[in-house]
Amino acid sequence: MATGYNFFILIALFILLIFAYFFMTCVLTIRLINHIRNKQQEKFISKWQDHIFGYLYSNLNPQELISRIPKNKYKYLFSYLRTFLFNLKGDDLDRLKQLITETSLREYFINKLNKHSRKKQVEAIYFLRFINTEEVVDLLVKTLKAPNELIFRTTVESLAYLSAYKNINLILDLSKKRKYLTKESILSMIIKFDQSICPILTKRLETEKSTDIILVIITLLWHFKYADALKNILNILFYSGNKDLIIESIRYLGEVENLDSVNALRFFLSHSKPEIRVAAIQAVGKIGDTSLEENIIIKILDPELEVKIEAAKTMYKFSNKSEYKLLEYANNPSGQIESIIAKRIIMEKRILEND
Amino acid sequence: MTRKNKNIVIIEDDEGITRLIKFKLVKEGYDVKSFLNGEKVIEYLIRDTPDLIISDVMMPVIDGLTLLKEIKANSRISDIPVIMLSTHSHESAILECLRAGAADYITKPFSTTELLLRIQKTLLK
Numbered sequence: 001m002a003t004g005y006n007f008f009i010l011i012a013l014f015i016l017l018i019f020a021y022f023f024m025t026c027v028l029t030i031r032l033i034n035h036i037r038n039k040q041q042e043k044f045i046s047k048w049q050d051h052i053f054g055y056l057y058s059n060l061n062p063q064e065l066i067s068r069i070p071k072n073k074y075k076y077l078f079s080y081l082r083t084f085l086f087n088l089k090g091d092d093l094d095r096l097k098q099l100i101t102e103t104s105l106r107e108y109f110i111n112k113l114n115k116h117s118r119k120k121q122v123e124a125i126y127f128l129r130f131i132n133t134e135e136v137v138d139l140l141v142k143t144l145k146a147p148n149e150l151i152f153r154t155t156v157e158s159l160a161y162l163s164a165y166k167n168i169n170l171i172l173d174l175s176k177k178r179k180y181l182t183k184e185s186i187l188s189m190i191i192k193f194d195q196s197i198c199p200i201l202t203k204r205l206e207t208e209k210s211t212d213i214i215l216v217i218i219t220l221l222w223h224f225k226y227a228d229a230l231k232n233i234l235n236i237l238f239y240s241g242n243k244d245l246i247i248e249s250i251r252y253l254g255e256v257e258n259l260d261s262v263n264a265l266r267f268f269l270s271h272s273k274p275e276i277r278v279a280a281i282q283a284v285g286k287i288g289d290t291s292l293e294e295n296i297i298i299k300i301l302d303p304e305l306e307v308k309i310e311a312a313k314t315m316y317k318f319s320n321k322s323e324y325k326l327l328e329y330a331n332n333p334s335g336q337i338e339s340i341i342a343k344r345i346i347m348e349k350r351i352l353e354n355d
Numbered sequence: 356m357t358r359k360n361k362n363i364v365i366i367e368d369d370e371g372i373t374r375l376i377k378f379k380l381v382k383e384g385y386d387v388k389s390f391l392n393g394e395k396v397i398e399y400l401i402r403d404t405p406d407l408i409i410s411d412v413m414m415p416v417i418d419g420l421t422l423l424k425e426i427k428a429n430s431r432i433s434d435i436p437v438i439m440l441s442t443h444s445h446e447s448a449i450l451e452c453l454r455a456g457a458a459d460y461i462t463k464p465f466s467t468t469e470l471l472l473r474i475q476k477t478l479l480k
Contacts, residue, residue, distance in 0.1 A: 050378070053374075053375060056467075057382065080371065083369060083371040084372075084375065087369070087372055087465070088464055088465065089466050090469065091466060091468060092466055092468070093464065093466075
């Protein structure tokens, strides 16, 4: 028995040793590859930096510069260009873009779109965003159908950079099919578009069934402060019955001051769910409509603590009357919960103001 | 010709951006010294007082705002104008730097021509 037991321990130790050996080999290989890559990048920079900077501040033909750089050094060129494409604007950026739009690099990237290597595809999709032509937009739209997340995400970002907002419905349809995309990640991609997408998104609210997509759309309309979506948002607010959708819609109302939104907020200040009452108080505080002054003041007496706190926060500097009432609660020596909240909120706000 | 031989210090953790600004400024006749972070900058500034500092806001070791406050709190170098360079375009971030004594604030993405003009304007003050 003891011999068999020792044999198994020996086998286990041997396997562990093999794993450790492979692990160490992998780590060392990766470090070596990175080291070589960094050295090559440094070598590229020291050789080509002055040529690239010189090109930026001269009338040199972009093709002339590109034709001097060997093709096998392109990966270092692209890595170097990215920093500047991201950090520069104006004439500097225009000159950089010419390196892509007015040279053989244009065809180079278009050809790379069809390569099997994901890394090369992503690189091509990134750089194609600087070529604003229908041909490139069409090519990128086709790439949207690729199942890979990084390719999809980079393509959406490139289409956003090109303001290809007419494709927003296709992007949302494809996002729904990709189960790995959360509503936060969909939002983080689409927010890169400008507000030209808002009319399309507003129209989509009339037919969209997915709660996640509706939430994404309302957040985008809130972000762009798009007032023309009010009617559709009010429809969701009164007919959806979904708590998350109601809260997001109320948040939108906080950006759109209008009689209809004020009336809707008045209604939702008395909603049965405390989270919804909190959202409504915050929205009222945002639009600062003093016709709702009494509705806010009374909320400090709400049975729920979170609602009381939000009401006290909003009462501070909302109107003369609400602030006076808050001070009255704070100076009340009764030790009631409203008095404690009022004292704390006034103290916090004053500290923040003095900061 | 006032700008000739003026000394400028760049504190920026992005080597590419540092090199580009340096290239542009040297081409325009400035003497430029650069640092990748603000760690030993104060000692250098006291020793070799430059005419102007360009500092990034987001940096490792010491962030740009802290460095700016340290510069402004040290009477030997507090007069050196500091231009802040940052990706933050929020009004609060800009005001915070200007309140701390920054001479100017430039948001990224930026144009090197605009940066040069702001440098010239700041040096004339």
